[in-house]
Amino acid sequence: MRVGTRFFALASAAFAFAVASADARAADSSGAAPRILSIGGDITEILYDLGQQDKIVAVDVTSMFPPEALKDKKSVGYMRALSAEGALSVNPTLIIASDEAGPPEVVSALKSSGVRYVDIDDKPSAEGVPNKIRHIGSVVGADDAAKTLAAKVEADFAALENDRKQIKSRKRVLFILAVQNGKATVAGAETSADAILKLAGGDNVAASLNGYKPVSDEQLTEFAPDVVVVMHRGGGDPHMAGQALTLAGLSQSPAAKTKSLIAMDGLYLLGFGPRAPLAARELMKSIYAEGANTAATTP
Amino acid sequence: MLEARNITVKRGSKVLLSEASVAIVPGRLTALIGPNGAGKSTLLRVMAGEFRPTEGSVHLDGEDIRSISAARLATRRSVVAQSINLSFPFTVLEVVMLGATVPGFGVRELEAATSARQALRAVGLSSFEARTINELSGGERQRVHIARALCQLSAAPRPSSETAALLLDEPTASLDLKHQADVLAVIKEQSKNGRAVLLVIHDLNLAAAFADDIVLMADGRIVGRGMPDDVLNEDLLSHTYGCRLRIETGIDGRRLVFPSAITDRLSKGAVAE
Amino acid sequence: MTTLDAKLASAGTAVRPSRRKVFVALTFLLIASAVLSLAIGPTGISLQALPRAIAVSLGYTDDLAAARDRLVLIDLRLPRTLLAAFVGAALATSGAIMQGLFRNPLADPGLVGVSSGAALAAVATIVLGQGIGAPLIAPLGIYALPIAAFGGGLIMTLLLVSIAARQGQLAVGTLLLAGLAIGALAGAISSVIVTASDDRQLRDLTLWQMGSLSGASWQKVFAIVPFAIAIALLAPRLTRGLNGLLLGEAEAMHLGIDTERIKRIAIATTAAAVGAAVAVAGIIGFVGLVVPHIMRLISGPDHRVVLPGSAILGASLVIFADIVARMALRPAELPIGIVLALVGAPVFLHLILKRGIGGSE
Numbered sequence: 001m002r003v004g005t006r007f008f009a010l011a012s013a014a015f016a017f018a019v020a021s022a023d024a025r026a027a028d029s030s031g032a033a034p035r036i037l038s039i040g041g042d043i044t045e046i047l048y049d050l051g052q053q054d055k056i057v058a059v060d061v062t063s064m065f066p067p068e069a070l071k072d073k074k075s076v077g078y079m080r081a082l083s084a085e086g087a088l089s090v091n092p093t094l095i096i097a098s099d100e101a102g103p104p105e106v107v108s109a110l111k112s113s114g115v116r117y118v119d120i121d122d123k124p125s126a127e128g129v130p131n132k133i134r135h136i137g138s139v140v141g142a143d144d145a146a147k148t149l150a151a152k153v154e155a156d157f158a159a160l161e162n163d164r165k166q167i168k169s170r171k172r173v174l175f176i177l178a179v180q181n182g183k184a185t186v187a188g189a190e191t192s193a194d195a196i197l198k199l200a201g202g203d204n205v206a207a208s209l210n211g212y213k214p215v216s217d218e219q220l221t222e223f224a225p226d227v228v229v230v231m232h233r234g235g236g237d238p239h240m241a242g243q244a245l246t247l248a249g250l251s252q253s254p255a256a257k258t259k260s261l262i263a264m265d266g267l268y269l270l271g272f273g274p275r276a277p278l279a280a281r282e283l284m285k286s287i288y289a290e291g292a293n294t295a296a297t298t299p
Numbered sequence: 300m301l302e303a304r305n306i307t308v309k310r311g312s313k314v315l316l317s318e319a320s321v322a323i324v325p326g327r328l329t330a331l332i333g334p335n336g337a338g339k340s341t342l343l344r345v346m347a348g349e350f351r352p353t354e355g356s357v358h359l360d361g362e363d364i365r366s367i368s369a370a371r372l373a374t375r376r377s378v379v380a381q382s383i384n385l386s387f388p389f390t391v392l393e394v395v396m397l398g399a400t401v402p403g404f405g406v407r408e409l410e411a412a413t414s415a416r417q418a419l420r421a422v423g424l425s426s427f428e429a430r431t432i433n434e435l436s437g438g439e440r441q442r443v444h445i446a447r448a449l450c451q452l453s454a455a456p457r458p459s460s461e462t463a464a465l466l467l468d469e470p471t472a473s474l475d476l477k478h479q480a481d482v483l484a485v486i487k488e489q490s491k492n493g494r495a496v497l498l499v500i501h502d503l504n505l506a507a508a509f510a511d512d513i514v515l516m517a518d519g520r521i522v523g524r525g526m527p528d529d530v531l532n533e534d535l536l537s538h539t540y541g542c543r544l545r546i547e548t549g550i551d552g553r554r555l556v557f558p559s560a561i562t563d564r565l566s567k568g569a570v571a572e
Numbered sequence: 573m574t575t576l577d578a579k580l581a582s583a584g585t586a587v588r589p590s591r592r593k594v595f596v597a598l599t600f601l602l603i604a605s606a607v608l609s610l611a612i613g614p615t616g617i618s619l620q621a622l623p624r625a626i627a628v629s630l631g632y633t634d635d636l637a638a639a640r641d642r643l644v645l646i647d648l649r650l651p652r653t654l655l656a657a658f659v660g661a662a663l664a665t666s667g668a669i670m671q672g673l674f675r676n677p678l679a680d681p682g683l684v685g686v687s688s689g690a691a692l693a694a695v696a697t698i699v700l701g702q703g704i705g706a707p708l709i710a711p712l713g714i715y716a717l718p719i720a721a722f723g724g725g726l727i728m729t730l731l732l733v734s735i736a737a738r739q740g741q742l743a744v745g746t747l748l749l750a751g752l753a754i755g756a757l758a759g760a761i762s763s764v765i766v767t768a769s770d771d772r773q774l775r776d777l778t779l780w781q782m783g784s785l786s787g788a789s790w791q792k793v794f795a796i797v798p799f800a801i802a803i804a805l806l807a808p809r810l811t812r813g814l815n816g817l818l819l820g821e822a823e824a825m826h827l828g829i830d831t832e833r834i835k836r837i838a839i840a841t842t843a844a845a846v847g848a849a850v851a852v853a854g855i856i857g858f859v860g861l862v863v864p865h866i867m868r869l870i871s872g873p874d875h876r877v878v879l880p881g882s883a884i885l886g887a888s889l890v891i892f893a894d895i896v897a898r899m900a901l902r903p904a905e906l907p908i909g910i911v912l913a914l915v916g917a918p919v920f921l922h923l924i925l926k927r928g929i930g931g932s933e
Contacts, residue, residue, distance in 0.1 A: 008597050012600075015608070018608040080775060082786070085614050105792075212771045349826070383820055385819060386675060397827065403828060
């Protein structure tokens, strides 16, 4: 009976393998240098800025800055689709994770695994960034470096606020997350895009919406922004930038008439990591530049 | 033994059957004949218990079949439908065994296989046992289902005092001549062995050859019943079928029925009436 | 006899392998897959650590390394393996039942609306859970999604049954068509809700629809136990009924089968099984369609073999797929739906080309 023998063979192989496989765990480094698992692009950035990069053993896939992070370190995948055993397999002594990490069962398993698990509040705001920095600094024992970094960020945000007050007439800005099938998804209130737009002194025309929402051409016409902001994946993505202004709903907008389109790197712009004030400042500069036109900026 | 009393079946405004009463008796083969649309199949299905008539009732040994469970009914009668669409690769033996492995029969696998083989032998398909049913021709498939119905009757646990009925709807429809004769012979033997047989058949000559009783239907009504010689008369048939029919007596004394339009044309070469 | 003659001669003949051999082989395969699943994982901990792990469970030791072993073996891999087995068995058995009920080898458990109902409920929970739906959903915590998915599947099935039921009789044809229509409607409503989602919710949804066992936990295992028992009790009652139903409803009735009862048990079993599976693992396709096919290719269409065989084979398949899901890209994870499709589809194609579909040939 052909099939049965095949099953038997497969099963026996599996059995043998299972029973015979020796322990292949990574060398246990208890007591030695801390091993950090960083989950969240902004958290990884902060760790690098605090000079803690050598302690990081693995990151999640949103940790795109600095580029070395994903190149040098192992990746545990997308931060909302973690694997408990996968995370544990990198043998971390400390897990620093955005509060957006998931799925919830995996997070709870990691929290009860005996490894120290630190939740980082990831709400996008000017106060949030220095708080994050200080929190992470205290966790990894780099309080001084954290204090300095946080202070710098605060100072930068304060300067930014000053400059914001100087703005006589605020420009109307629209953030487009994506364009699919000719339909644009824009950033409403309660998004990191909205937060950074406001920090840059812009007026979010889509603030009446909540979250990232797809909108009709008619609504776009109503928005009539002066400037449109989009993301690109560092290195420049001309397509999206080009598409945005050609949307029918924007054709009559001041943005289209003055060709005012700004494209910035996604993590830089929205990550609310330590570069946040820089991103906001660049954005502000681009929005209010004299004779504003297409400006693609990369950090 | 199985009696339909005043069956009326209405579907919306259409009347399929109108006050039809038929009774079949153990040891006799009753043929149900008539033109298309006469309601023959409908009557058979009502008698099989497949659905309830709008009016009237069916009785098994005097008991209304509405109060008999499907499982108990299955021990007393089996049915061969006109066509069965089976799209799964059962073997012939497996299909016939479905007749024996009825839930509630309590028949063991081995006994079921034996019953099935007997039934297959009866319809002349013994060598087909391991073939997949999808590979068979229409006629062969029909015989398999007949075997299944036979198997069901022989495997059913039934006190010897109880008789069984076999209901068949056009079992010879897709069979070639040799098999038509063979199958009808098997069915006739079933009736000789004490089963009550109801046979819906459109071939009048076959009906004449094999039936003990004939029931003639048209437009949902019964227009004639009795022994073949009585029912098969030219006027009644011509009227029912709406064309001139001639009855001849064949070599062995049996009735042979011809639409006379054909024979007239053949003999005279003239236009028929 | 040339090989052609031999082929022609054997074409259309079916020699069924001994039932006992088939079940022994399948059981062996299942046990082996389960043991393998316990033995393999990204942390590299092997079965040799099992005695230590058990010692910790029983309270004999406090050693940190042993505690880690216990966590991985007993709190992560074991519930995951059990859940994978349940999901595989539930989906495969339901697939076999649906193929018998609809007399169609291409039927799939989703046809009675369970999957689309569960998906709709999941979409609503993920997207509206923090907005409009918060008061309802928040208190349920991490159980919100599974409970919603299960509830959605159940409601959809009941809706479907009420549409297809006429005078106490379930019309299978109506069931099929209504199922398709309702599925389309549920999909449309889902899409509407999705337009209100933000980027993160959209990603969560996409992941859920690819299926994953990474959220396995003992709570989920306990939650599915009643369903596993229900399936184990109900499915065997369907075998002969489904065999008879394959001939047609009227013929089944002639054979003494209570067709209405069979239909209802079939749908109830499927709804419970698929609802529970989707609730704990998200949408996992392919298993319900393909595993019964493979069983039929091995042992023929008799449901007395196909139903239990599918359960065992389905369980093994999903366990193996889960092993691949968590090892292929470690320390990251592949959604299991993708693994099943990537590996299973070519295998299935190969089977079809070699032996023909296990339905109409």
